[in-house]
Amino acid sequence: MPSIEHNYKFLFMMTKFSLRHLRRFVFNNLQNHDYESHLSRLLNFFLIFLIIANVLAVMLESIDSIYFAHKKLFDLFETVSIALFTIEYLLRLWCVAEEHPDQPAWKTRLQWFSSGGAIIDLLAILPAYLNFIVPIDLRFLRILRLLRLLKLTRYFVSLQILLAVIEREKGSFQAVVFILLIMIVMAAGGIYVVENKAQPGVFSSIPEAMWWAVVTLTTVGYGDVTPVTNIGKLLGAVITILGVGLAALPAGILATGLANELSLRNQKLAQEFRNLLISNQIDYLNETKEIEKIRKRIGLSKEQTNEVIMQLIREKDLEEQEQQKKAFKYCPHCGEKLPEA
Amino acid sequence: MPSIEHNYKFLFMMTKFSLRHLRRFVFNNLQNHDYESHLSRLLNFFLIFLIIANVLAVMLESIDSIYFAHKKLFDLFETVSIALFTIEYLLRLWCVAEEHPDQPAWKTRLQWFSSGGAIIDLLAILPAYLNFIVPIDLRFLRILRLLRLLKLTRYFVSLQILLAVIEREKGSFQAVVFILLIMIVMAAGGIYVVENKAQPGVFSSIPEAMWWAVVTLTTVGYGDVTPVTNIGKLLGAVITILGVGLAALPAGILATGLANELSLRNQKLAQEFRNLLISNQIDYLNETKEIEKIRKRIGLSKEQTNEVIMQLIREKDLEEQEQQKKAFKYCPHCGEKLPEA
């Protein structure tokens, strides 16, 4: 006859088991990118919707007439949003332990806590709580709430690729920004000397002249500050012609880097599929689920994945043909026809 | 002695046969890109001319002095144009069945009806007919008539290539537009906070400030709205320098994508010619018609096609030389000289 103690022990184990089960369930639906169910999709859509609604609310609140007319509604929406984002944050912190079941939970949680995504999540809720302790200027609080927009990066693969490229090419960007800064300072110094007497109000100092330099070298050209003397216009023209290429340079670097990154990921994906194919672990014509998993992990669009698979199918056909005929008709490397021996 | 019934039957068949014949004739001259005759070229030029004349008419109509002086002429031209475009649309819908003679006509027609080109054709005439049912504001009707301009895309191969590149690189564009939107919202929020007190009229709310952000980040820089405080100028400078590369990014992506697409099409064309050559189906030095067909299907300019053909001729010469001498002097793959054995 089981004792009460035994019953408690059983209950405790059951609870622990079901907690584990629950944590796995939450992890899969909230955090796991390789898992996809109706619930996880619904959850993602709801969170994306909530973020966008928050940003729209911040924008509308800044229009006084709308804000004062619907103050209570806005405040309610903000309170509910904070609550939901806080729950999301805590759930993620709790369930993330499932990611590496073989290492202690606190370690995985700490790793996640210091990751970029988690910091963005924290930034999205922290200002609201800080406001309880230190009252923050309402307008400033609004921009801090705009940071919630960054939470969207989690849901866009192509955005992550772009950020990866920016990260990898940061050396070039550093050089460009540095040259741009040198040019801005030099241009400001030059224009200050030649225009200071003609327009003492506008070009009163080098820092003031830097506003003109930035506006000109980035080709924005508001026209609120322009040189009026002949020598000032000549200097302005020379600076503009020399500097105009520089401002567009980061775009060129990014574009080249993006093209390289995409072709690199294509190769990586193809290699993974190839390895799986060689070891006969996957029949890529049918196992769409497995392919979808790999595709997401590597971060490629469906069209690109299909191209890679089509290439692999062609290669396999070629290989089979070769095995049967025991003689090459085409070079297996570059695809050119080989002359018959 | 043939009965009357037999006569009717014969007449019916004759009509059917001649209708088929007529449909083929219309299809070839209006719709078939692989077919080229004096009539088809004339028809294409007339349609291009009609589209451009329509757009010019819409422009001139918007100038009140011209419109009221020649109102009747404009109205007549519009009526005739609508009639012609409607006939064109119906003829295309009817004759397109010839494209896939092996599947039922309604299926081919439905496919065409839901294609991009057909939707543009419909958009070109629909507003005019809608205007009978629901009267549309004249000015708004005019822009809808400007949509006829899109009908021109059918006639420019290089335009279709560009659209194909945009379609393929849409992932990157999505990322860029998304980052641009985030930057616009953030920049608007920031400038709203720092400039709101100095210029309450201009930066009255975040949506208002977004106009400044868009104008600045795209480097348009009208100058109708500019920061005036020092901190506003500093923030504006930082935003401009960070964001300036982003606005030009789509151009870089498009340029890289365009170069890749063109080299891809070159390879595709070369492969098709090569296959036809191996199977001895084509003597590409003489059969210009066949070449022209393939060229149009893939969508390359005549110059590019000629380059591909010249390359193939060189390769063939090499091959023939090899067969005679039974020993390679150059690597058939990369074209480098091989050392003699």
Place this chain on the structure above:
Amino acid sequence: MPSIEHNYKFLFMMTKFSLRHLRRFVFNNLQNHDYESHLSRLLNFFLIFLIIANVLAVMLESIDSIYFAHKKLFDLFETVSIALFTIEYLLRLWCVAEEHPDQPAWKTRLQWFSSGGAIIDLLAILPAYLNFIVPIDLRFLRILRLLRLLKLTRYFVSLQILLAVIEREKGSFQAVVFILLIMIVMAAGGIYVVENKAQPGVFSSIPEAMWWAVVTLTTVGYGDVTPVTNIGKLLGAVITILGVGLAALPAGILATGLANELSLRNQKLAQEFRNLLISNQIDYLNETKEIEKIRKRIGLSKEQTNEVIMQLIREKDLEEQEQQKKAFKYCPHCGEKLPEA
């Protein structure tokens, strides 16, 4: 004893011979790019100087105070310039016959007459002579004289490369300009509808609105015409974001095309040198003159030529090593180390 007749004949032949000699001399110094002497260099520098002086004169003449103070000097300079450019043109037309000595002189001259360079040369002098017949407005005549600037293209290799790239990529440019035109017309139509009531003076018609569309889509953004209504600003923002990438596209296409063109010319140069090397016609370490000739014909900078030569020297060394050792250590094609058999 030689008769008088004989003397005349001899004199005629001498004259003919010396004329031939003179024509060759003029051709070499004025027209022949492969020939280089102190005189030809001096002549080129003088002509470049004369062109630049002409352009500067046109600019200065447009400043009334300077023009009226030195009218006689300007008129004299113009007369002398016209005379010199006319002599240059006639000399080129005469001596160009030396280019293809094996075909009749008139044929070579006609070919040159209808070439781009000759048309530019003619445009540089024609307006001055036309002015004798039909008096041209002085201001308009001035810009026509600015066309002399185009004569400089003859002297810059890198400019000819850029023009060749523009010529080859003209299909892409056509597409871009075409899309840009469609966008301009559409944007103008849209902004005309939404802004016409608020700013009837500025957006009075679609052609008027096109000025705004061009200024915005090319990111020039003067600010003389801007949307003021909220819906106008929204439309303006959407148009700007969509269109901003397009305006910078030609630059991207040009840059990619330029890189391809340069690598193509490098390969061409290397192939020519290689062929000359194989046939033992040239010892490229010493015959700098011959190299210089080839370099100019192909149109490469000295640095690039040196790189190609260094590569060839390395290759030759490799070949010699191979002949001695009778076994490859490196793949002669890709330069990778080969494993020993």
Place this chain on the structure above:
Amino acid sequence: MPSIEHNYKFLFMMTKFSLRHLRRFVFNNLQNHDYESHLSRLLNFFLIFLIIANVLAVMLESIDSIYFAHKKLFDLFETVSIALFTIEYLLRLWCVAEEHPDQPAWKTRLQWFSSGGAIIDLLAILPAYLNFIVPIDLRFLRILRLLRLLKLTRYFVSLQILLAVIEREKGSFQAVVFILLIMIVMAAGGIYVVENKAQPGVFSSIPEAMWWAVVTLTTVGYGDVTPVTNIGKLLGAVITILGVGLAALPAGILATGLANELSLRNQKLAQEFRNLLISNQIDYLNETKEIEKIRKRIGLSKEQTNEVIMQLIREKDLEEQEQQKKAFKYCPHCGEKLPEA
């Protein structure tokens, strides 16, 4: 017993030896890029800090209210800076002799003296000394002091890469700037003719109109000068559309050139490592110091170097595998799987 003379001789030799030692020490810590110690790092950081502080001081001095309040402090800081930069310059000139110990010191010093870096160093101090002889306008002196900013180029590898690319692509830049100048002159001439009557004040001469042309073709578009006539707007639109691609071209050239330069340096680095590996001089998994030396000489970031090393390790593994199995499984050149014999 050593004579006094002998003592002097000994002292002289000791001094000479210790001077040599000192010069080596100074060279290593100040000038030698391959040497790294706590002192050299501290020295570099101090010099970077001093340069930035100088530039900030120049900026602040240009604000009258700050300058007159702290005049003495600014003057003191300038005097100290001049002293420090002068000492730095003299020390570099002295110790640079250690760079090539096998050639006479004056020769190495002359080479350094005429190098780009030394000229920048001299430009940083020369104006201050010139001011003693010829008094220079204070404002002009300030910009000359801004030249000290260029001293920073010494410390940024990515900046040197960018400058190398600009140097190598200078042919293309020359062509672009040349075409841009032609377009500016032509556009100015055209707009001058059509707008001169409507706006005689703004478009009074071609040089005046060139300001508009520069501002428009570089897409800066201040809006201080815009065409107002219809024909002027049409001409402006055509010029803008044609020219807009050109202004962004240098960016495209730079971006492509930068990508090429980086891949070139990668190959160079890999080649050097490979050579060292073959001659068994280096075990690149451990000898981090040696790697660091090569990395700095070629000018690559640490991440890029690591990528190259990882690639080499993979290659070595492949080679070892090959030597054991005596048969290739993958093509050693392109990495594709080879069919079994």
